[in-house]
Amino acid sequence: MSPIELSFRYTEADYQEFLRHYFWKNRSRLYLALGVLALVALVITQRGDTASMSFWISTLLPVTLILVLWWAILRFSGRRAFQMTPEMSEERNCEIDADKIAVRGQTFLSEFQWAGVLYVTETKSLILVYNSKTNAVMLPKRAFSAEQLAAFKNLVDSNPTLATKWKP
Numbered sequence: 001m002s003p004i005e006l007s008f009r010y011t012e013a014d015y016q017e018f019l020r021h022y023f024w025k026n027r028s029r030l031y032l033a034l035g036v037l038a039l040v041a042l043v044i045t046q047r048g049d050t051a052s053m054s055f056w057i058s059t060l061l062p063v064t065l066i067l068v069l070w071w072a073i074l075r076f077s078g079r080r081a082f083q084m085t086p087e088m089s090e091e092r093n094c095e096i097d098a099d100k101i102a103v104r105g106q107t108f109l110s111e112f113q114w115a116g117v118l119y120v121t122e123t124k125s126l127i128l129v130y131n132s133k134t135n136a137v138m139l140p141k142r143a144f145s146a147e148q149l150a151a152f153k154n155l156v157d158s159n160p161t162l163a164t165k166w167k168p
Helices: 012-026 028-045 053-083 146-157
Strands: 004-009 091-096 100-104 109-113 119-122 126-130 136-140 163-165
Touching: 004 136, 004 146, 012 053, 012 126, 012 136, 028 053
Parallel strands: 119 163
Antiparallel strands: 004 091, 091 100, 100 109, 119 126, 126 136
């Protein structure tokens, strides 16, 4: 197999998508459980009067505010982290072969052996190659031609020790 060669530049949207994926993959159950507990606490404090308008206002208003605040914090912190890391905006050249993934920027060179990759997952516009539970190489789908993407998926699928999650 000849190496797959990509050239791309990350966008803030790429980074935000990675953060959303990471958040839902790791913390969604915790926040869902906390949300259910908060809802139960609100029902208990209303002493069973869940059909009144005051219950819905006292429930929907705090829940809506919490969701809006969470969304704003996630967006702001992602934007700030992207902007404060200059190498995120560098042009990247990536070479993928049967042994490794090598990503080269203007100020860095990263090389990952497939043996060190935990899993590969596909999001709406990214291929995420996780080399630890918290770090992933983000490969924008827009950098792949249709043939390169098919070759990449075949390469990953041919590795029996590698967990994958492709979009249908």
